[in-house]
Amino acid sequence: MQNKEIIEHKTKKMSQTQFKGLDSDSQVWRNWGGNVEAHPVRIFKPINEEEAITAVRSAIRDGLTIRVAGSGHSFSPLVTTDGLLMSLSELHGITSIDTERRRVRVRAGTPLRDLGPLLWEKGLALTNQGNIDQQEIAGVVSTATHGSGINMGSFSSMVRWIKLIDGTGEVVEIGEDHPQKLLAARTSMGALGVILELELEVSDAYDLQEVITFLTWEEIQDKWESYLMENRHFSFFWCPHDMSPSLYNLNVPKGTPFADRVYVKRYPGALTPDESARSEQNVRRRDRSYRIYPDQDPGNIASFHELEYFVPAKRGLEAVSVAREFMLMKHPDKLYPLEVRFIAAEDSYMSPSYGRESTVLSISGKVGTDYMPYLREFDALMEDFDARPHWGKIHFLNRSRLERIYPALDKFLEVRSELDPNGVFLNKHLRSLFI
Numbered sequence: 001m002q003n004k005e006i007i008e009h010k011t012k013k014m015s016q017t018q019f020k021g022l023d024s025d026s027q028v029w030r031n032w033g034g035n036v037e038a039h040p041v042r043i044f045k046p047i048n049e050e051e052a053i054t055a056v057r058s059a060i061r062d063g064l065t066i067r068v069a070g071s072g073h074s075f076s077p078l079v080t081t082d083g084l085l086m087s088l089s090e091l092h093g094i095t096s097i098d099t100e101r102r103r104v105r106v107r108a109g110t111p112l113r114d115l116g117p118l119l120w121e122k123g124l125a126l127t128n129q130g131n132i133d134q135q136e137i138a139g140v141v142s143t144a145t146h147g148s149g150i151n152m153g154s155f156s157s158m159v160r161w162i163k164l165i166d167g168t169g170e171v172v173e174i175g176e177d178h179p180q181k182l183l184a185a186r187t188s189m190g191a192l193g194v195i196l197e198l199e200l201e202v203s204d205a206y207d208l209q210e211v212i213t214f215l216t217w218e219e220i221q222d223k224w225e226s227y228l229m230e231n232r233h234f235s236f237f238w239c240p241h242d243m244s245p246s247l248y249n250l251n252v253p254k255g256t257p258f259a260d261r262v263y264v265k266r267y268p269g270a271l272t273p274d275e276s277a278r279s280e281q282n283v284r285r286r287d288r289s290y291r292i293y294p295d296q297d298p299g300n301i302a303s304f305h306e307l308e309y310f311v312p313a314k315r316g317l318e319a320v321s322v323a324r325e326f327m328l329m330k331h332p333d334k335l336y337p338l339e340v341r342f343i344a345a346e347d348s349y350m351s352p353s354y355g356r357e358s359t360v361l362s363i364s365g366k367v368g369t370d371y372m373p374y375l376r377e378f379d380a381l382m383e384d385f386d387a388r389p390h391w392g393k394i395h396f397l398n399r400s401r402l403e404r405i406y407p408a409l410d411k412f413l414e415v416r417s418e419l420d421p422n423g424v425f426l427n428k429h430l431r432s433l434f435i
């Protein structure tokens, strides 16, 4: 009873503070994209671990399911719940650093935008990052968020230890001495418990030099292999229309026709802060790594909803050619670029790049239009490539397809049942996949 009072008091307090995505008048939580809503009966933003543990135990006692929201940047319905919705954004910052081993422990709610400068002060940096830095560390780890680079893993692959509250309300620490549990927990979509803290393996601090070029479709095909091998990071946006670059704020020369052309982004290599770079043309910026990665300011209002699929890298060019043809011939009215990135193989059971180097293709539908048929057709095309969807983007996975494309699903489910035997951390979306 006492616990319940504490929760209700905090819930009220939280409504007055900011809970990202929450409309405090109607108690509705919305994701950044505006396409997912949650209607929790209870919301809570603990200010320390003890409060988080009390909230979880109290919800379990009251028969509620539990989900945690990060910064709400997933387009898929991962965070929906009619039970308890928690935000760990008050639990942020670094708790310990081992500079020699390049290991750092961080609280779950630490935003990436804070982590970069904090690590830099200690001579360290994240090994890779994606296009934005608004997400929380537990959010990006939980969905295997990634940047680009054929030798670079996702955020999940950086994790060496996790502390979480499991489905019985107990605090569990999972380290490298429990490989099966760790490989399951790294990409777990919040379905194993409430992550409190993580240990990441990071890199020595480094600068990046960003090289931007504009190529034709023929040129990018010719350079595909050499760019992949010779650059730390290589990615590109293929644009179906002259208007496409402006939709993702891609800075291209004014007045240049851009239909069927490519905006290429490369970071040739990591540089120590005082090292001079190899001479390159078309260098747009050089700076600390954490300032170079987030090249897009997503703002507060989404104009697009995204889908992103991982195909085996050895079939990457073929998949991109099929996607280009599909967009040009069947959907010339869809103007958002096709983004293409690359990622190393990794061993986290539910990472979309589990066991295979991948080429990653993403397309977007314009908010306010009926884009679902377009995304569904794209999904069907990519099925021929055994594509695995990004957990945080729109997708059409069902259980039988999940079984087909994730060879280590059983190992993940075994750990899931052990840590959450009563399905406390499952919502409708995850129940359809994991039960």
Ligand SMILES: Cc1cc2nc3c(=O)[nH]c(=O)nc-3n(C[C@H](O)[C@H](O)[C@H](O)COP(=O)(O)OP(=O)(O)OC[C@H]3O[C@@H](n4cnc5c(N)ncnc54)[C@H](O)[C@@H]3O)c2cc1C
Binding pocket: 032, 033, 067, 068, 069, 070, 071, 072, 073, 074, 075, 078, 079, 088, 108, 109, 129, 130, 131, 132, 134, 135, 136, 137, 138, 139, 140, 141, 142, 143, 144, 145, 146, 147, 188, 189, 190, 191, 193, 194, 195, 196, 298, 390, 391, 392, 393
């Ligand atoms: C504009 C934009 C740009 C993006 N760029 C990229 C990109 O470059 N690369 C890429 O791979 N993805 C990208 N994404 C996708 C995004 O990185 C992922 O969806 C990511 O998971 C969002 O993190 P978040 O903090 O917003 O978490 P949320 O979306 O709020 O949650 C994601 C998952 O994490 C779980 N979670 C969060 N915190 C905890 C916790 N403490 N304990 C347990 N579970 C938790 C949630 O339950 C949920 O399952 C982008 C998305 C947007 C909108």
